Amino acid sequence: MDARQFIAELKSRGVYRVAALYCAGAWALLQVADVFSPMLGLPDNAVTLVLLATAIGFPVALLLAWRFDLTARGVVAAPPTVTPSRRMNLPLPFVLELLLILALTLSVGYLYLDRLTPGQVAEGGRAGGVQQGRPSVAVMPFLNMSSGEDMDYLGDGLAEEILNLLSRLSELNVAARTASFYFRDKDVDLRDIAERLGVGHVLEGSVRRDGSHVRVTAQLVETASGFQVWSAAYDRDMGGLLALQEDIARSVVESLQVVLSEQSSQLLTREYEIEAVSYDYYLHGRDYLRKQMDESNLSAAVSFFRRALEVSTDFADAWAGLCDGLLKQYEINRRSADFLEGESACQRALELDKEAVSVYIALGNLYRVSGKYGRALDAFNNALSLNPAAVDAYRGRGNTFAAMNQPSQVESDLTTAVELQPNFWGAYNDLAAYYFESGQFERAIPLLQRVASLNPDSETAWNNLGSAFYMIGEPGQAAQAWERSVAQAPTAISLSNLGGSLFFAGKIHEAADKYEQAVQLAPENFEYWGYLGETLQLIPGRRNEAQSALERAIDLGNSRLAINPNDALARAMVASYLARLGRAAEAVRLLDDSLESGERSMYELYDRAVAFTVLGRMGEAVSALESAVELGYPVALLSLDRNFADLRREPRFATLVRGTDPLPAAATFKEIGNGKYP
The missing domain is CATH 1.25.40.10 (Tetratricopeptide repeat domain)
Structure with a gap:
């Protein structure tokens, strides 16, 4: 059968009409699946499965069309082969119809074939449970346009709360706060930021406060083109900032043309009864928790959360913040009262909001510290089910596995945390702590060097780096790191470590003096x-x-x-x-x-x-x-x-x-690995 006869057969048997109808039907089916799968809570690969099914069905439909005809009497065998004339002229409508079939087939393939490519990650796709093929966004700290520098907490707090709200939407991939906030006050182009964070859009803005009045501007930028997708300006009082967060989050979702499930939609339509002054105290508390985890910052954070709750007793986020602050205080000072009050605060937060990722993370850490490892894992798993990109949940679960002596799970979770937050020192610090505590000092050092480069003002970062250098027999590099640590701040840990160095050097009186100073700073350790x-x-x-x-x-x-x-x-x-x-x-x-x-x-x-x-x-x-x-x-x-x-x-x-060379009596600490890493 030559080409002309074959084309004639296709027309005679109606194969090209079946192909056209099949492509049109497949197109419509894929459009419906794309729109409704998120609303129905179907898995992210549902559209891919539909595409595979239609692709497999296409040749089957063509074969059936070639073999059978659908008539009024039912399905019958196709008529005999036609014999084309010596010169067969193809009519123009037939040519146009054939071209339309080809166009439909190619367009479906072009627009959806990328879903079948193995390992391809769409915009914002990452390791560690983040869903692929979804719009992605990073929320930058909002610029402080107020007259006083002490108002930075307002812009940072508003941006963080918007980020937390967006990250709870399963239809979006949102860069972690510590990753996006790393670029605060840095002269970096938005495209570079987006590339480093693996996102397609960046939300930025500014805040200006005058008394109780606040003016907020926000804009969403598509980083590939540099064009502004959406922008708006708002004038509110402090009490209206909670609702404003939802307004901005909704605008971001609408601009990205994201179809939300019913559960996600409810997150953006909550009603708040929080007093303005309470919310202001809450933002102050969160600001102190973002700082270096020393006693003074934690004490200030706890104080502000208490003041927020005195005004608004049912403020779930403030209860969660109080739990965080008290638990971190306990990890430093070992005050039993802090632990017990923190546990109560966590439980109260959970009663008020069972969908709060931060509460489950705080509960998980609390159970981990108290040795209730099974309950800790349950809490971290709950957090990850609500937000698969919750880095602090991976960190907490990894540290729990470390306490349970399960090395493979430790490295898996902590490595995922590092991958999700490549510019956050805390994730590197946890992994370094695990290597340090298991005697793998050589593996800990590059991670601790990364911690020190990302957080150069942290006395703890340099202290830990010095400890690792000392443990591998590099007292010179250790001494340099310790000197820098002490220059940053004489904390209880650094004073205790100095006491250890003096103790091993035989300077007992000086060692006792340093230990006495450490006890004064941490009297319940x-x-x-x-x-x-x-x-x-x-x-x-x-x-x-x-x-x-x-x-x-x-x-x-x-x-x-x-x-x-x-x-x-x-x-x-x-x-x-x-x-x-x-x-x-x-x-x-x-x-x-x-x-x-x-x-x-x-x-x-x-x-x-x-x-x-x-x-x-x-x-x-x-x-x-x-x-x-x-x-x-x-x-x-x-x-x-x-x-x-x-x-x-x-x-x-x-x-x-025997056969070992004693290290110079610079310092050595048996307390390394126990409370050393924040």
Whole structure:
């Protein structure tokens, strides 16, 4: 059959009409699927599945059209083959009809074939659970146009709340706050920002406040073209800012032509009864939580959240903020009262808003710190089900897996957090902390260097970097980092670490002075009291002070264990304090309990060795140190350690440290990895 006869057969059997009808029907079906799949809550690949089905059905329809005809009598075999004339002229309508069929086929393929390309990520697609093929946007800090610099909190807070609202919409991909806020006050082109954040649109704006009156401008820019998609200006009083957030979020959604599900639509139509002054206090509190996590900033944040709740008692976000602030205070100072009040605040926030991602994250961290790992994982999973790009949920879940000693899950979650927030120091810090605490110092150092470059004003960042350098035997680089840390701020951690360096250098009086300063800054941290007591025992005439410090350390340590009985490190440390006070039976009981817990870290094993040494059980002390070294504790540090002076007569200990060059007595900290990383 030649080409002319084949074309004649196509026309005779109606194949081209079937092709045209099929393409038109497929086009309509795909349009309907594209519009209604988000509204019906179908998975993001629903349209792709429809496209695959129609693509598979196309050749089947053509084959059936070739073989059968649909007549009034039903489906019958196609008529016999036609014999074309020697010169067959194709009529113009037929040619146009054939071209229309080809055009329809090509247009469907062009517009939808990209959905079938493996691994292709549409605008804003990222790893870690972020949905692909959805519009993406980054929300930048709103510029402060008010007369005072102290008004920056207003623009930052408004932008953050809009970002949080948009990130709860499952139909959008939204860059994390810490990633977009990294570019605050930086002279970077919007296109560069969009490329680095992997988004197609950027929302920016400004805020000007005059008394209770606020003027807000906002604009949405398509970064590929640089054109403004939408802009608006609003004049509101402070009490109207909550509703304004929803107005701006709705405008962004409409401009991006996003069809929202019913659940997402409800998030943009909530009614608020929050007093203006309460909301202002809330924004102040959030501003302090965005700062470096030191005691003064956290205290200010908690104070502002309390004031917000005094005015508006049912303000769920303020309860969540109070929970965050109190929990972070507890992690620094170990005050049981902060933990208990934080737990109550979290529960109250959850009662008021069961869809708040921030509340589940705060609850997850609270359960993690208290050793309730199963409940912590449930809370973080709830947060991720509401927002698959919730970086803090990945961080919290990863840290929970670390506490549960599940390395593969730790690296998976924390690496995802780093990928989602490539310009946020906190995600790098968590991963570095995991490597540090598991003795993988070489892997921690580049991450800590990244932390220091992203957060150069953080004393903790430089302190941690110095600790890592020291643990790999680079005291010169360690000293430089520590000096920079102390220059930033003399925190309780940095003072304690300086005390450790002086202790190992044999400068006992100076070490005691640093520990006393650390205790003044963090009077409910049992570890600092313990270090102080251990040091004072070596100073003639201060034995009574040493006993009081160790008793205080025991009381505070027991409070910690009441909150988290699974804290094996705390058990080992408290056991060493009890041993120093001659309370051997209590010390042994705690050491036995620690064995039953099944948790092992080189730091816990170190403190077990200290306790066994004080108890005179030298064989068990050396065994604990051998295990600590196997987990990564540097052997060179042991020969400097005054706590093991009595072990140096033990042959196994001598064998353990033989052939090592003691590091210069610059500093070494057994508390590394326990509360070191914010």
